[in-house]
Amino acid sequence: MFENPTFIASAFDLTQLPKVKLPEVVLCGRSNVGKSSFINSLFNRKGLAKTSSTPGKTRSINYYNIDSKFYVVDLPGYGYAKINLTERKKWGKLINDFFASSKHIQYTIHIVDSRHKPTELDVNLNGMLRELNLPYIVLLSKSDKLKQSEFSVSVKSVKEMFPELLLNENLFFYSSVKGTGIKEIKKLLTTLFY
Numbered sequence: 001m002f003e004n005p006t007f008i009a010s011a012f013d014l015t016q017l018p019k020v021k022l023p024e025v026v027l028c029g030r031s032n033v034g035k036s037s038f039i040n041s042l043f044n045r046k047g048l049a050k051t052s053s054t055p056g057k058t059r060s061i062n063y064y065n066i067d068s069k070f071y072v073v074d075l076p077g078y079g080y081a082k083i084n085l086t087e088r089k090k091w092g093k094l095i096n097d098f099f100a101s102s103k104h105i106q107y108t109i110h111i112v113d114s115r116h117k118p119t120e121l122d123v124n125l126n127g128m129l130r131e132l133n134l135p136y137i138v139l140l141s142k143s144d145k146l147k148q149s150e151f152s153v154s155v156k157s158v159k160e161m162f163p164e165l166l167l168n169e170n171l172f173f174y175s176s177v178k179g180t181g182i183k184e185i186k187k188l189l190t191t192l193f194y
Contacts, residue, residue: 001194002186004067005043010060014097018063023070023193024104026134028095029111030121031077034141034176038111039064039072041176042185049074059091061098069193070106078121099132106192107135109185114140114173115150117157126162137170137188138162144175 011017027035036049048064062074075098076091099105108129112118118126129136140154155167165171174181 001190002043002066005045005048006065007048008063008065010062012060014101021104023106024073024102025070025107026073026075026105027109028075028125029077030119033077033111033113035074035111037176042182099128105134109139110136111139111141112158114143114146114154118161123161137172138165139172139174141174143173143180144177
């Protein structure tokens, strides 16, 4: 299980999506929230997804084939201010078109930085996932950077925006450094696809 995660393709528009269709687990979140680190730590494969300290680096939809059972689909991070407006609109359109056209999304993982309140763009994304009736969980990333007293503050600020979330049911802390949350996410994916 999770023996053979493979990078398959980068798509800069919807014509470049893989021809072989599998169920999709979509990763979304703002720039630099830790999506690539999540992929590498979850599948214990350093360098499977390219990480960068420069936000806004991922400009394509990246596909990873997991044991030929499902794809992990990494969407471009949104909301990075240093990218020019035209480029940002192009990404926005790519992400919206992807959600509107994909018939294979089984699950969505919305990653939010545990140290910060969800942004307006996070709220918009949450609204879109609910509108499209897509099952989703929220991962609070970079939890290794929180002090013990900050965990409850982080949960509270997320639940203010998204009251439907319940800790350890559809809301999880995650740390690619300490391995927090890996077991829970693997269990979820195993239940869905194996």
